[in-house]
Amino acid sequence: MSPVLVDIANLSIAFPTQQGLSLAVREVSLTLGVEKLGIVGESGSGKSLTARSILRLLPSNALVTADRMEFAGIDVLRAREAELRAIRGRRAGLILQDPKYALNPVMTAGEQISEAWRAHRKGTRRQARAAALDLLAQVQIRDPERVARSYPHELSGGMGQRVMIAMMLAPDPELLIADEPTSALDATVQAEILRLLEALVSRRGMGLILISHDLPLVAHFCDRVVVMYAGRIVEELGAADLSHARHPYTRGLIDCLPTLTHPKSRLPVMVRDPAWLA
Amino acid sequence: MRGRLRALAGTLASVPITLFGLVLVTFFIGRVMPVDPVLAIVGDRATQDVVEQTRLELGLDRSLPVQFLIYLGKLAHGDLGRSVMTSHTVVADISRFFPATMELATAAILIAVLIGVPLGVLAAVKQGTRIDHTIRVICLAGHSIPIFVLALLTLLVFYATLGIAPGPGRQDVVFEDMVPAVTNLLTVDALIAGDWGAFRDALAHLAQPAGVLAYFSMAYIARMTRAFMLDALSGEFIITARAKGLPAARVIWRHAFGNIAVRLVTVLALTYAGLLEGAVVTETVFSWPGLGQYLTVSLLNADMNAVLGATLVVGVTYLGFNLLADVLYRLLDPRVR
Amino acid sequence: MSAALPGPATLSWRDWLLTDTPASRAQAAWGRRYRLWRDFRANTLATGGLVVAVVLIALTLAAPWLATHDPGVQELANRLQPPSMAHWLGTDELGRDVFSRLLYGGRVTLGMVVAVVLMVAPLGLAIGCVAGYAGGALDRVLMRVTDVFLAFPRLILALAFVAAIKPGVTSAIFAIALTAWPPYARLARAETLTIRGTDFIAATRLTGASATRIVFCHVAPLCLPSLVVRVTLDMSSIILTAASLGFLGMGAQPPSPEWGAMIATARRFILDQWWVPTIPGIAIFVASLSFNLLGDGLRDVLDPKQR
Numbered sequence: 001m002s003p004v005l006v007d008i009a010n011l012s013i014a015f016p017t018q019q020g021l022s023l024a025v026r027e028v029s030l031t032l033g034v035e036k037l038g039i040v041g042e043s044g045s046g047k048s049l050t051a052r053s054i055l056r057l058l059p060s061n062a063l064v065t066a067d068r069m070e071f072a073g074i075d076v077l078r079a080r081e082a083e084l085r086a087i088r089g090r091r092a093g094l095i096l097q098d099p100k101y102a103l104n105p106v107m108t109a110g111e112q113i114s115e116a117w118r119a120h121r122k123g124t125r126r127q128a129r130a131a132a133l134d135l136l137a138q139v140q141i142r143d144p145e146r147v148a149r150s151y152p153h154e155l156s157g158g159m160g161q162r163v164m165i166a167m168m169l170a171p172d173p174e175l176l177i178a179d180e181p182t183s184a185l186d187a188t189v190q191a192e193i194l195r196l197l198e199a200l201v202s203r204r205g206m207g208l209i210l211i212s213h214d215l216p217l218v219a220h221f222c223d224r225v226v227v228m229y230a231g232r233i234v235e236e237l238g239a240a241d242l243s244h245a246r247h248p249y250t251r252g253l254i255d256c257l258p259t260l261t262h263p264k265s266r267l268p269v270m271v272r273d274p275a276w277l278a
Numbered sequence: 279m280r281g282r283l284r285a286l287a288g289t290l291a292s293v294p295i296t297l298f299g300l301v302l303v304t305f306f307i308g309r310v311m312p313v314d315p316v317l318a319i320v321g322d323r324a325t326q327d328v329v330e331q332t333r334l335e336l337g338l339d340r341s342l343p344v345q346f347l348i349y350l351g352k353l354a355h356g357d358l359g360r361s362v363m364t365s366h367t368v369v370a371d372i373s374r375f376f377p378a379t380m381e382l383a384t385a386a387i388l389i390a391v392l393i394g395v396p397l398g399v400l401a402a403v404k405q406g407t408r409i410d411h412t413i414r415v416i417c418l419a420g421h422s423i424p425i426f427v428l429a430l431l432t433l434l435v436f437y438a439t440l441g442i443a444p445g446p447g448r449q450d451v452v453f454e455d456m457v458p459a460v461t462n463l464l465t466v467d468a469l470i471a472g473d474w475g476a477f478r479d480a481l482a483h484l485a486q487p488a489g490v491l492a493y494f495s496m497a498y499i500a501r502m503t504r505a506f507m508l509d510a511l512s513g514e515f516i517i518t519a520r521a522k523g524l525p526a527a528r529v530i531w532r533h534a535f536g537n538i539a540v541r542l543v544t545v546l547a548l549t550y551a552g553l554l555e556g557a558v559v560t561e562t563v564f565s566w567p568g569l570g571q572y573l574t575v576s577l578l579n580a581d582m583n584a585v586l587g588a589t590l591v592v593g594v595t596y597l598g599f600n601l602l603a604d605v606l607y608r609l610l611d612p613r614v615r
Numbered sequence: 616m617s618a619a620l621p622g623p624a625t626l627s628w629r630d631w632l633l634t635d636t637p638a639s640r641a642q643a644a645w646g647r648r649y650r651l652w653r654d655f656r657a658n659t660l661a662t663g664g665l666v667v668a669v670v671l672i673a674l675t676l677a678a679p680w681l682a683t684h685d686p687g688v689q690e691l692a693n694r695l696q697p698p699s700m701a702h703w704l705g706t707d708e709l710g711r712d713v714f715s716r717l718l719y720g721g722r723v724t725l726g727m728v729v730a731v732v733l734m735v736a737p738l739g740l741a742i743g744c745v746a747g748y749a750g751g752a753l754d755r756v757l758m759r760v761t762d763v764f765l766a767f768p769r770l771i772l773a774l775a776f777v778a779a780i781k782p783g784v785t786s787a788i789f790a791i792a793l794t795a796w797p798p799y800a801r802l803a804r805a806e807t808l809t810i811r812g813t814d815f816i817a818a819t820r821l822t823g824a825s826a827t828r829i830v831f832c833h834v835a836p837l838c839l840p841s842l843v844v845r846v847t848l849d850m851s852s853i854i855l856t857a858a859s860l861g862f863l864g865m866g867a868q869p870p871s872p873e874w875g876a877m878i879a880t881a882r883r884f885i886l887d888q889w890w891v892p893t894i895p896g897i898a899i900f901v902a903s904l905s906f907n908l909l910g911d912g913l914r915d916v917l918d919p920k921q922r
Contacts, residue, residue, distance in 0.1 A: 057517055081526070089523030101514035105613050106537050115532075116522045151612045167522070292762070299763030303772075307779045415660070418911065422904035424855050426862050427878065427896030430885045438886045555768035559859055563882075573771070574863050577778045589767070589775040597766045 005092075005175050005207045006032040006054055009068035013049050013231075015061060024062075025049050026231040034174075036201065036208040038218030038239070040253070041228035047211050050228070051177045054209075055088050072174070090120040092175040093168030095197075098184035099160025103152035109136075109163040110148030113170055120171035135166035139196060158189035165197060175207040183212070194221055215242070215253050227253070230277050249276055289604050293597070300593045304586045305349050309342065358590070359583035363576060368587035371572060376591070377462030378448060379561070379568035383553040385465075385488035390495035391546060397496075398503025402511060403530060413500065420497025425556050429490045429563035436486060444482050446565035453479050487564040491556050495549045502545045506538035513537070540611040547603035551596040654916045661912020667905035675721035684712035686719040686872050695888045704894050707881055713891070717898055720872035724902065727788050727857045727866075728850055734792045736846050739799020740835060746800065747807025748830050758804070761797040769794040769852075770859055777865040784873070787866040791856050795849065802845055806838040840917040847910030851903035858899050874899050 013025035025046040030037075039047040052058055053069070056076055069077045071087055079087075088094075096102035104112055113135055114128035123131070129148075136144035139162040152160055161181060168176060178197060182190035198221050201208045212218045219225055219239040227235040227250045235247040245251055252270040324332075333339060337348045352359070358368035401413040436443035444450065449464055453476045457467045465484065468477035510516070511534050519533040558570035565571070569588055576584035633650070637643035656662055674681065683703065690710035698705045704713040746757040764772070773790035780786040810816060811834070819833055860866030861875025869880055874895040881892040 052517075055521060057520055085523045085525065087523070088521055094517070094521035096514055096518060098514070102518045104515040104519065104533055104537065106540075106611070107533075115524070119523050153613055164518070167518075171523070292759070295759055296762050296766055299759065300766055303763060303767075304775070307775050411660070414911075418904060418907045419900075422851055422855075422907050423900045424858050424862070424875070424878075424896060424903070426859065426882075427893070427899065430878075430882060430892060430896070434885050434889050552768060555770045558770060558774070559862065562863065573774065577774055578864060580778065582779070585775055585778055589771055592771050593767045596768055600766065 003072070004031055004033055005072055006030065006209075007068055007070045008050075008054075008066060011050065011053060011064070011066040011069060013046070013053060013058065014063045014065075015059075016063070021063070024231055025053075028228075028231075028233055030226065030233070032175075032207055032209065034205060034207045035224060036198070036210065036222040038222035038225040039209060039211045039228060040213065040215045040218050040225060042213055044230075045228040046231040047228045048179050051179060051209050051211055052094070054175075054177065055092055055094060056084055057088070057094065089116055089168070089173065090171045091173050092177060093171075093173045095161070095164050095168055095176065095178040095181045097180040099152065099155070099157060099164050100184070102164060103160055105152055107151075108148065109150055109152065109155065113148070113163065113167045116167045117170040131170065132166070135170055136163070138169070138200070139163075139166045141166075157185045158193060161185060161189075161193050162196070165193075165200070169200065169204075172204070173206065175209070176201060177209045177211070179211045180213070181210075197221075215250075216257065234276065247276075248273065286605060286608050289601070289608070293601060296597060297594070300590065300597065301350065301353065302346070304590045304593070305346055307589075308582055308586045309345075358587035361576065361581055361584040361587075363579045363581040363584060368583050371584065372569065372587060372591055374462070375567060375569045375572045378464075378566060379554065379557050379570060381463040381465065381484065382487055382491065382557055382561070382566060382568060383550060385484050386491035386495060386553055386556075387546065387550050389488060389492035390499050390549065393492070394496040394499030395503050395542070398500040399507055399530065399535060401500065401504040402507030405508060410504075413504070417497040417501050420493045421501075423493075424559075425490060425494060426559045426563050428493065429487070429560055432486050432490055433563070443486050444479070446563075448480065448483055448567060449476070450479050450483075487560050487566055490564075491553060491560050494556055495553060498549055498552075499542075499545065503538070503542060506541055507534055510534040510537045540607055543610065544603035544607045547599045547606065551599035554592050554595060651916050655912055658912045658915060660908050661915070664905045664908025664910075664912060667901065668909055671721065671902055671905065672725060675718060675725055678715075678718035678722060682712075682715035682718050684715045686711060686716040687870060688712075695884060695891060697888075697890060705888075705890055707877070707891055708884065713877075713894055716872035716877060717874070717895060720874045720877060720895065721898070721902070723784065723867050723871060723873040724854060724857055724875075724899070727784065727791070728853045730788045731791045731795055731853050731857075732846055732850065734788075735796045736799060736842060739796040740803045740838060740842055742796070743800040743803025743805075744807045744830050744835050744838065747804040748811055748826065748834060754804075757800070761800050764794065764797045765801075767794065770856055773856060773860060774863065774865055777860060782865045782868060784867045784871070787857060787860045790860070791853060794856075795853065798849075799842065799845065802841060803835075803838045806841060807834050810834050810837050844910060844914045844918045847906055847913055850906040850910070854899060854903045854906070 008028060008030040011025060011028045011030075012023060014021045014023045016022075024044075028046070028050055030050070039051065041047040049058060049062070053064060054071055054076065056064075056079070058064065064077060066077060069075065072091065074083065074087065076084070076087070103109070107115075110129065110132050113132035114125070117123070117131045117135075118125075118128045121131075132148055133144045136147055141147050141159070141162055147155065147159065147163065152163075155163065164181075176197070181197065182193050185193060194217070197208070197210075200206075208222070210218055210222055215225070215227070219242050222239050225237055225239055225242070226233050227245075227247065229249050235245060235250045237245060237250075242254065245254065249270075249272075252268070255268050256270060258264070258267060337345055340348070356369055358372075360366070361368050361371055364371055397413050397416075401410045404410050432443075433446070437445050453473075457464070457471045457473050457476045460467050460470050464480035465477060468474075468480050511530075513534075515537075516529060516534060519529045524533075554570075557566075557568060558573055560566065561568045561570035562574050569592065573585060573588040573592075575581075576588065629649075631642065632646045634642070634646065637646055688711065690706070692710065693702075693706050694708055694710040696702055696706040696710075702712050702714065704717065707713055707716065742757055742761075746754045769791075772794045773787070776790040776793060777783075777786045780789075807830075816829060816833060819829055824833075857866055857873075858875030858878075861873045861877075862879045864876075864879060867873030867876045869876055877895040878892045878899075881888075881895075884891045885893075
């Protein structure tokens with residue numbers, strides 16, 4: 001049994017609206033060791049909020065309640081800002097969807113990576129720069145010097161996402177949360193980035209939470225998959241057991257995909273049962 | 279870099295056209311003037327011959343386009359005509375009064391930036407809280423209060439009632455002509471001369487009008503800073519920065535503020551130009567011998583050469599600052615290709 | 616109006632307005648207006664601004680009935696009086712009742728504002744929409760002209776212009792209008808450029824609508840929200856410019872009770888009878904602030920992207 005990194009019990013996240021509270025995440029419980037966990041769900045299913053709540057990086061108007069919300073034994077909900085900073089980046093990194101927006105447009109890639117390194121490891125500017133170049137090489141960038149000098153708008157999407165990964169790996173965290181890391185990228189680059197992520201995580205012995213709306217993709221890269229629907233976890237299963245999925249929503253997701261082995265003339269449309277919301 | 283330079287060249291190319299329009303507008307304002315420029319110069323007891331002579335000298339018998347060409351020609355030689363009121367050339371007058379306005383405007387913008395930018399950042403960071411609302415009201419009040427009322431009230435409170443500020447004017451009579459004029463900025467000249475008494479006096483006189491003028495600009499700067507900051511703070515890269523575990527101060531100043539700094543510089547350049555407008559009214563109330571006062575006194579005396587000259591100079595200065603803002607933006611922001 | 620009546624008796628008018636499935640276009644339109652109004656109401660400051668602005672306009676309209684004295688009658692024996700029961704806001708340097716003058720002066724100031732806005736907003740909208748929709752040489756020429764007028768600080772161009780014609784209310788209105796239209800043209804042009812590229816305009820063009828029709832029936836109405844916001848925010852700066860012109864002796868001329876002119880004639884009493892110039896100053900401040908608050912609130916509701 002690997003050490004428990006994340007332990008969530010009965011997490012609920014709500015937002016105040018004009019019509020009262022709107023529940024975005026409902027009573028979610030989750031534990032994570034050093035493993036690769038996929039969270040799958042459609043837009044608005046609460047998968048991103050759940051993952052971001054581990055770092056307490058939610059919008060300021062979010063109301064969070066949980067029986068237990070721990071990262072490596074630290075109570076995230078009650079932690080002070082300084083304690084949170086020791087987790088963020090240092091022990092758990094977050095990779096966002098689109099490097100075009102997620103990277104600071106007026107800092108060079110090198111500066112942003114060195115900044116992450118220096119925030120958690122005491123070292124000189126020169127050491128940070130060397131570390132940044134080394135990290136860029138680790139994410140398989142051929143010309144680290146040039147990329148380090150580039151501003152984000154001068155990089156392609158795939159390049160930007162590599163920079164993002166390098167930045168989050170800089171402090172050598174134990175957990176990486178990747179929030180739809182490839183949704184904004186070209187299909188050909190997607191697989192490359194995911195393979196790179198997977199390789200780095202395995203080599204460094206880190207935990208990974210991979211958030212996506214693409215069930216087969218997640219199943220391919222992860223050990224375990226959690227399916228969320230309307231703020232709830234509706235199903236949790238091993239990646240190899242996808243065919244044994246019991247919840248109709250999960251089944252629906254799998255059936256919606258065209259396959260070459262069993263071609264259908266028409267793809268089925270998901271029929272949503274209001275009972276799933278209960 | 280080449281694209282950047284080309285865009286810059288495009289901006290620069292539009293300048294002469296705008297400048298030409300500027301001259302054209304002032305020229306036409308000068309021509310619709312119902313006051314007879316001849317009478318204004320020779321007085322109404324001059325003989326018919328003198329009147330006719332002056333008319334010819336001024337080129338008023340020619341057609342409008344020819345007159346405009348003559349006007350342009352004179353302008354090219356730096357000739358804005360002679361002020362009836364001071365009987366100096368307008369150029370000489372303006373070069374005497376302009377530094378006072380620059381000194382006032384520079385002091386005002388310094389105050390405005392030092393207060394306005396932190397207020398704007400604070401309001402954005404504390405968006406929706408009582409602090410934000412308070413700053414919002416302070417700023418809206420700055421936009422709403424007529425500058426001359428504020429100036430009068432300042433004189434009433436700080437000069438008349440509390441007696442802690444000097445009265446109107448640029449310096450005390452005691453210090454008049456005591457410091458050799460180098461830049462005509464009294465504070466700078468006093469520093470160059472090493473005369474601390476004169477410096478303190480000039481600074482004290484500067485404080486009130488500059489403060490009044492600064493309030494308006496401060497309100498504008500704070501408002502723009504807040505709007506820009508809100509925009510930047512909602513960016514995804516802020517979440518990235520926080521996820522890196524950076525301290526809040528670094529997230530706010532390095533990441534959010536770093537993103538708006540260039541846009542803010544352009545706002546500052548425009549605000550600085552806008553101060554010229556506020557200076558007109560402020561100078562009148564504080565008897566500040568600057569371009570604004572020169573303009574208003576000339577207006578009241580229907581001294582059209584002086585009015586048009588001053589208007590043109592202000593227009594050109596304004597245009598210059600606009601251009602500066604544009605150039606700075608293009609050169610400093612890595613995002614602009 | 617039959618569509619505006621509530622349907623089944625169980626529905627309150629609020630439910631009818633807020634329904635997700637409006638039955639008619641009118642219902643959808645009113646529902647949208649109600650939602651905007653509700654958002655606006657949530658902003659206390661903006662609502663306050665609206666109330667004050669409405670009260671001010673009502674007061675000036677009702678000036679003949681509310682004024683306690685004739686604003687022009689001089690009573691030299693009673694000059695520079697502090698506020699009292701006889702003269703609620705005191706008297707000025709000629710013994711005229713300040714309260715009554717303030718009411719009548721509001722007519723001059725607000726009248727000038729209305730006149731300027733009525734001239735400038737349609738003109739700016741038309742120029743901007745035409746320039747933006749036509750593009751090409753016409754656009755370049757119009758925008759160059761706009762740039763020239765934007766290159767002068769507003770007050771200074773207005774001053775030069777008024778001085779050239781003749782100081783007074785009418786020339787002040789024209790002078791302010793002359794300096795106030797370019798920002799509207801810029802705004803309308805920018806909006807038009809984004810609207811021009813949309814699919815629904817392409818669809819309208821495919822149905823054979825003429826350029827004139829597209830500009831005035833489809834593009835211009837969509838520019839209105841941001842224009843309204845801009846006008847409201849601009850009102851306060853028009854008030855200030857008008858007052859500044861009056862203060863500098865280039866706007867309304869004494870004995871007109873225009874607020875800026877009132878301050879100009881009373882400013883030499885600031886040290887001894889401070890309330891005489893201060894009271895009109897407060898009036899300008901309140902009027903200007905109310906429009907600023909109102910405009911600020913409207914912007915949040917109508918034009919969130921401008922924040």
